[in-house]
Amino acid sequence: QSVLTQSASVSGSPGQSITISCTGSNTDVGGHNSVSWYQHYPGKDPKLLIFDVSNRPSGVSDRFSGSKSGNTASLSISGLQSDDEAVYFCSSYSSDNMPYLFGSGTKVAVL
Amino acid sequence: VQLMESGGGSVQPGGSLRLSCVASGFTFSYYEMMWVRQAPGKGLESVAYTSASGATTIYADSVKGRFTISRDDSANSVHLQISSLRVEDAAIYFCTRKMLFDPAFDIWGRGTVVSVSS
Numbered sequence: 001q002s003v004l005t006q007s008a009s010v011s012g013s014p015g016q017s018i019t020i021s022c023t024g025s026n027t028d029v030g031g032h033n034s035v036s037w038y039q040h041y042p043g044k045d046p047k048l049l050i051f052d053v054s055n056r057p058s059g060v061s062d063r064f065s066g067s068k069s070g071n072t073a074s075l076s077i078s079g080l081q082s083d084d085e086a087v088y089f090c091s092s093y094s095s096d097n098m099p100y101l102f103g104s105g106t107k108v109a110v111l
Numbered sequence: 112v113q114l115m116e117s118g119g120g121s122v123q124p125g126g127s128l129r130l131s132c133v134a135s136g137f138t139f140s141y142y143e144m145m146w147v148r149q150a151p152g153k154g155l156e157s158v159a160y161t162s163a164s165g166a167t168t169i170y171a172d173s174v175k176g177r178f179t180i181s182r183d184d185s186a187n188s189v190h191l192q193i194s195s196l197r198v199e200d201a202a203i204y205f206c207t208r209k210m211l212f213d214p215a216f217d218i219w220g221r222g223t224v225v226s227v228s229s
Contacts, residue, residue: 006154032214034213034214034215036214036215036216038216038219043221044221045114045205045218045219045220045221045222046205046207046216046219047219048215048216048217051210051213051214051215051217052213052214052215055213057217089154089155091155091215091216093214097169097172098157098160098169098170098171099160099169099214100145100157100160100209100214100216101157102147102154102155102156102157103154103155104153104154105153105154105155
């Protein structure tokens with residue numbers, strides 16, 4: 001099962017800002033600046049939004065931003081749009097057996 | 112640049128399948144690769160990892176001894192041999208490429224579905 005804990009769902013109105021959290025431990029999120037975030041529309045391939053906690057790949061909107069405090073990382077989406085409705089997953093490098101861990105996913109709804 | 116998975120299907124408990132992922136548009140041999148799965152209504156779970164050379168493979172505890180990851184750089188492909196299938200192995204299996212210099216996954220396939228039922 002997923003070892004990084006995310007809230008099941010978050011919702012907001014168009015134009016608003018929302019924040020999604022991802023909680024791990026000091027052997028993954030808290031111990032490395034290696035958190036990444038993905039946007040997933042069911043049936044499609046997941047898309048990388050953020051890597052190394054706060055870096056955006058080329059082509060990703062600056063409405064998406066990442067941060068981290070202790071064992072919890074966060075993804076913020078500003079200026080919420082209808083096509084932001086998707087599932088968002090976090091990931092982190094880990095010092096444990098499996099080097100890369102993923103989160104339980106957060107479904108974002110735009111009201 | 113893309114990844115395309117195949118090989119999923121419906122299998123009885125105890126059965127086997129071989130999943131394949133073919134890469135195109137990039138120099139496959141440079142990249143570490145992983146298989147990640149998503150069970151119905153669940154989050155993502157790392158299943159198996161291979162280094163770029165193939166010399167290092169790592170498995171989730173839940174699949175160790177039953178799943179085998181391998182790569183064929185001549186065919187730009189990575190495979191996942193799954194055996195002794197359990198009901199809890201039912202999931203969408205994604206193939207993904209790790210970025211060259213950062214611990215994140217920048218290319219994903221759309222997944223292949225594995226169903227397990229008697």
